[in-house]
Amino acid sequence: MPFGEQPAYLRVAGDLRRKIADGTLPPRTRLPSQARIRAEYGVSDTVALEARKVLMAEGLVEGRSGSGTYVRERPVPRRVIRTGYRPAGEVGPFRQEQADERVSGTWESHSDQEEAGPAIAERLRIKEGERVMRTRYLFRIDGEPSMLSTSWEPLAITGRTPVMLPEEGPLGGRGVVERMAAIDIVVDNVVEEVGARPGMAEEMLVLGGVPGHTVLVIERTYRAGGRPVETADVIVPADRHHAVYHLPVR
Incomplete structure (x- = not known):
């Protein structure tokens, strides 16, 4: 195939994508049937099917059992603002994650x-096999699932202390910095790595998305003098969130 020339299914998908973007095919509109795509673009059933698959993989359309394929509502992305600043007395893991x-x-x-x-x-x-406390979170905004987070803390640090369980005890629900300070550990830095991958089926089932759609994964680790005291994976659907970093200049 000559350079720059697209396969037929990508040309069809591109035209349908444009119609979705400009409102010709608005949200909740049924996508043209396979027969109509075949007739309108002069392509085979295989090409029409592959074009539909492309749009589904991109999250632009969704299939409804026994009804057809429809244009999805495009959510307005929420900002996941990451900042090194945490006010004293911070309460709740939601503020820690968002x-x-x-x-x-x-x-x-x-x-x-x-x-x-x-x-x-x-x-x-x-060491591999050492005991850790794993805490899984599901965060909701306006009642809708928005974010998953799983954290791990070494029990060699928190075991048999009042902060062993992040959501229970006298400091239950407080941020990592405050909880660690209560056992005389000073957290002085946090490292975050942001990546992207296809969402796993069990994740998207909870978050209300389609398996395989892209998720952002924020891998965060709190450290005290270079020693990690907590690490976590924060997972959000990429089509619904932007990661925004506010970094102080020292």
Whole structure:
């Protein structure tokens, strides 16, 4: 195929994508049927099917059982604002994960102990198999699932202390910095790495998306004098969120 020439299914998908973008095919509109695409563009059934698959993979359309394929509502992305500043007396993991003060939300969590696998052991700089406290969070905005987070803390640090369970005890629900300070550990820096990958089926089932659609993964690690005291994965659908960083100049 000559350079710059697109396969037929991509040309069809591109034209349908343009119609979705300019409002010719507005949200909740049924996508033209396979027969209509075949007739309108002069392509085969295979090409029409592949073009539809492209739009579904991009999250522009969704299939409804027994009804057809429809243009999806395009959500207005929320800003996940990341900042090194945390006010004294910060309350709640939602503020820890989502620092936009204009956003209010709720969350549910569950903590249990487990042995650190190779990846988490490396991030926490502990030996594989050492015990950690894993806490899973589901965050909601206006009642709608918005964000998943899983954190791990070495029990060699928090075990048998008042802050062993992040959401229970006298400092339950407080941020990592405040909880660690209560056991005389001074957190002095945090490192975040942002990546993207296809969302796993179980994640998208909870977040209300389509398996395979892109999610942002913010890998965050709190450190005290270079020693990791907590690491977490924050997961948000990429089509619904922008990661915005506010970094102080020293």
